[in-house]
Structure formats: structure tokens, C-alpha cells
Amino acid sequence: MSRNYTITIANEKGGVAKTTSAVSLAGAFVEMGLRVLTIDLDPQSNLTLALGHKPNTGTLSISDILLKSENISNAIVPTSIENLDLVPSNSELGVAERFLPVRKNHDTILRNSLGNFLDYDFIILDCPPALGAVTLNALTAADMLIIPTQAEYFSAYALKNMMAAIRQVRSQNNPSLIYRIFITMYDGRNRAHRTLRDQLQTTFGNDGLLKTMIEIDTKLRESPIVGIPIMHYVSKTRSAQQYRAMAEELIENVGELEQKQFAKPA
Ligand SMILES: Nc1ncnc2c1ncn2[C@@H]1O[C@H](COP(=O)(O)OP(=O)(O)OP(=O)(O)O)[C@@H](O)[C@H]1O
Ligand SMILES: [Mg+2]
Numbered sequence: 001m002s003r004n005y006t007i008t009i010a011n012e013k014g015g016v017a018k019t020t021s022a023v024s025l026a027g028a029f030v031e032m033g034l035r036v037l038t039i040d041l042d043p044q045s046n047l048t049l050a051l052g053h054k055p056n057t058g059t060l061s062i063s064d065i066l067l068k069s070e071n072i073s074n075a076i077v078p079t080s081i082e083n084l085d086l087v088p089s090n091s092e093l094g095v096a097e098r099f100l101p102v103r104k105n106h107d108t109i110l111r112n113s114l115g116n117f118l119d120y121d122f123i124i125l126d127c128p129p130a131l132g133a134v135t136l137n138a139l140t141a142a143d144m145l146i147i148p149t150q151a152e153y154f155s156a157y158a159l160k161n162m163m164a165a166i167r168q169v170r171s172q173n174n175p176s177l178i179y180r181i182f183i184t185m186y187d188g189r190n191r192a193h194r195t196l197r198d199q200l201q202t203t204f205g206n207d208g209l210l211k212t213m214i215e216i217d218t219k220l221r222e223s224p225i226v227g228i229p230i231m232h233y234v235s236k237t238r239s240a241q242q243y244r245a246m247a248e249e250l251i252e253n254v255g256e257l258e259q260k261q262f263a264k265p266a
Contacts, residue, residue: 003116004037005254006123008142012165013158014129017148017184019046020220022126024239027229028247030084034121037076040089041138042128043096048088051079052227055090063092065113066137067099072113081232085120093134100133107133107173111141131165139169144254145179146210151186151196178257182210182246212246214239 007025009018019042026036040047041062045055055061060075065087075087100106114123125138139145147162149155159181170177181204187193200209217239223230231240 004114004118004120004123006114006125006141006143007250008125008127008138008145009148010125010127010135010138010145010162011147011149011158012129012131012135012161013149013155016129016150016155017214017220018129019050019126020224021146021148021182021184021214021243022047022124023050023224023229024220024231024243025247025250026084026122026124027081027231027240028244029122030081030229031231031244032247032251033083035083035119036122036124037085037087037118037120038124038126039087040126041093041134042089042126043091043093044128045089045091046224047126048086048090050224050227051081051084051086053077053079053086053088055088059088061088061090061092063089063096066093066096066109066134067103069113072118079228081228084229096134097130097132100137107136107140110137111173114141131161136165136169139165139177140173142174142177144250145177146250147179147181148184148214149181149200151183151190151193151200153192153196156196156200179208180210180250180253181208183213186213186215188215210246210249212242212249214242214246 009022011018022038026038029036048055059077060070064070065072076085079086127135127138166179219234219237220230220239223233226233
């Protein structure tokens, strides 16, 4: 593939499966034979941990790239899964919200650091639950933003701020940013969930809302402990199948958007 396609996973709301989706989509892409780089942009380091890497163990981290202009190639670590690499974060990133805005042209630091030289099919950015300088960097670096949301009133309401952030980033440094919302932790037996799903469908339509939904699956709570994606942990569990379907849907979307052919699984 000629170019890294960058997918940013963000939502100001906490605990909506951003990190779970970053790991699981990465796992699904890798299963298809694609090469994936994941980048942890959260000082909580949940993505780093979920991919089996201990933060603060002396390797470079994303804060060295954002705050100290280190070359990103030097911060990439392998994971136990072939073709799945990671740029870890650590608690140092906590100061980024304060110090990043001091830097010149700070919104484009991450995009410039990714450049066009990395040898991956997909780069997946996992954001913290905030709409600060770090998330704005990730939206500026993105080809596509994907927004996990629960089918709950407060989660749907929080999308308003996400839409405002998209407008801001489009008007500043990334006019071609596209977004897709998707529903996580869905329970089809719950009437409120079905109602919210219908409302999201009406509001955002087929271009804004992914068809694939991720249902509740407690196995997803176990896979970070093992430090591998869900499909490498329990291949046939429901959420593994759903994240595979989502990966295929995203590739179709990208293909339609860029009229580019990606490799399909055998
Ligand atoms: N489909 C699912 N079914 C059941 N549990 C899930 C599902 N998706 C995620 N979870 C669980 O929900 C919790 C929050 O998920 P996760 O950490 O991925 O969210 P997040 O948006 O990254 O949170 P934060 O905002 O803190 O970064 C975790 O315990 C995770 O295991
Ligand atoms: Mg997270």
C-alpha cells in the first residue's frame, strides 16, 4: 500500500471503548495481513498496557515526540503480535495539555511527525477522554475520525461537542477530515438502546453512522489483562466477529472514499 491511512479514535466522553476499539480494530486489520501502528495518546497508558507493554520502562514515548521533537521511528516498539507495533505513552504525557500549546504551530506537530515515511497500512491513534491539545493534534493528523458512542442519552448528547471539534479542525488544518460514529456496548434487549440507535441513525444517516455495532461482551474486559487483541485471545467471541466486520466496513468506506483497493482477507 502506498500510504499510511490514519484513523483517530476519539470521544470527549470517558469509558466509551476508545481504547478497546483501537486494540480490537488493530487486531482485525493485522488478521487481514495488514501492517498496523497504534499510538497511545493518553497518559493513563491503557492502550500501552492492553498491548502488553509496561509504561515508564525507559523506552521513548509519545510525549518525546510531542514535546521534545524526537523522531517517531525511535519510539516504536513491537508487540507480541506480528505486524502490530506501538508507540507507548506514559505519565509524562500528562503535562502535554499545558506545554503543547506553548510550541509553535502545535496543532500540526503529530501530523508532521508521522510524515509519509512509516511503513504501515494503518496508523491508529487512541485519544484521551478530553478535547484538549492532544486530541486536536490527533484530529489534525487523521484521515478518518471514528467516534465510539454508547446508545445512552448522555453519550449521544456528548457528540455535540465532537461535531463542534470536527468543524474547528476542518476550518483550520484538516479540511478533508471525515468521521464515522459507531455504537458500542449495545444491548438489543434494552429498549432505550434501540431508541437511541434509531435516533442516531436518523441524525447521522448512512454516511455518518457505521452499520456495524459492537455488543456487550465481557471477554473484552479480559483481553487487556492478557495484553493481546480480542481476536487473538478468543477468536470466535461475538465482539471479535463484530470488530472484524467493522474493519471490513471501514476498508470499504476508505475504498469508496479514495477509490483505492485494499487487500482483502483470504
Ligand atoms: N463491547 C463491550 N462489552 C463489554 N465491555 C466493554 C466493551 N467495550 C469496552 N468495554 C469495557 O468498558 C471499559 C471502558 O473501555 P475503554 O477503556 O476501552 O474505554 P475508553 O473510552 O478508552 O476509556 P477512557 O475514556 O478512560 O480512555 C473497559 O473496562 C472495557 O473492557
Ligand atoms: Mg482509553
